[in-house]
Amino acid sequence: ETGVTQTPRHLVMGMTNKKSLKCEQHLGHNAMYWYKQSAKKPLELMFVYSLEERVENNSVPSRFSPECPNSSHLFLHLHTLQPEDSALYLCASSQDFRQDGDTQYFGPGTRLTVL
Amino acid sequence: QKEVEQNSGPLSVPEGAIASLNCTYSDRGSQSFFWYRQYSGKSPELIMSIYSNGDKEDGRFTAQLNKASQYVSLLIRDSQPSDSATYLCAVNTEFNAGGTSYGKLTFGQGTILTVHP
Numbered sequence: 251e252t253g254v255t256q257t258p259r260h261l262v263m264g265m266t267n268k269k270s271l272k273c274e275q276h277l278g279h280n281a282m283y284w285y286k287q288s289a290k291k292p293l294e295l296m297f298v299y300s301l302e303e304r305v306e307n308n309s310v311p312s313r314f315s316p317e318c319p320n321s322s323h324l325f326l327h328l329h330t331l332q333p334e335d336s337a338l339y340l341c342a343s344s345q346d347f348r349q350d351g352d353t354q355y356f357g358p359g360t361r362l363t364v365l
Numbered sequence: 366q367k368e369v370e371q372n373s374g375p376l377s378v379p380e381g382a383i384a385s386l387n388c389t390y391s392d393r394g395s396q397s398f399f400w401y402r403q404y405s406g407k408s409p410e411l412i413m414s415i416y417s418n419g420d421k422e423d424g425r426f427t428a429q430l431n432k433a434s435q436y437v438s439l440l441i442r443d444s445q446p447s448d449s450a451t452y453l454c455a456v457n458t459e460f461n462a463g464g465t466s467y468g469k470l471t472f473g474q475g476t477i478l479t480v481h482p
Contacts, residue, residue, distance in 0.1 A: 291474065293409070293472040295470070295471075298467070305467060340408055347468055347469065348467060350457065350468065351457075352397070354411075355411065356408040356409045356410070357408060358408050359407075
């Protein structure tokens with residue numbers, strides 16, 4: 251898994267904890283994404299970054315806070331999460347999401363459990 | 366709400382058979398379509414992309430696109446037990462942010478395929 255990497259692969263946290271998920275892409279892409287995958291539900295796009303500029307997705311609760319310090323790294327900061335936030339969090343990257351046909355490649359995901 | 370619908374599963378086929386996975390989408394302006402395979406506990410892996418009407422073949426996989434009917438499908442010939450996975454249809458749809466239009470992938474809920482020996 252050298253294209254898109256994610257750490258940690260598994261995370262268990264309490265509702266009062268603060269933790270961060272990390273994503274790194276080694277593909278030279280300009281766009282990065284956070285997705286949430288819950289059981290029996292389609293993949294949900296949470297955030298999009300293009301050249302470190304965030305494209306708003308207003309449906310995501312403020313307890314999720316993304317950070318993109320450069321085009322290769324993406325973080326998702328978590329605080330005061332709820333048990334229903336337990337899910338697989340997937341990072342993806344692509345060359346340029348403004349272009350038609352742009353293809354996304356996924357990292358292995360972080361399995362998050364909120365107690 | 367721009368939607369992507371996949372045929373409800375699970376789909377079970379015998380080894381060597383053809384597996385047919387279907388997907389419809391609501392955004393008539395969509396131009397890019399993708400099929401991802403996701404093994405249990407793993408992340409989605411791109412297996413096919415298609416942009417023009419008609420068929421596109423890659424080994425045992427054939428993607429079919431009909432934009433007029435807003436329909437995209439994936440055929441897997443000579444199915445193998447290793448093909449057992451969830452198949453996700455993804456469609457590039459338009460969304461607006463800050464007064465600018467962008468494309469994003471909208472995923473279907475997935476179809477679970479089981480190929481039994």
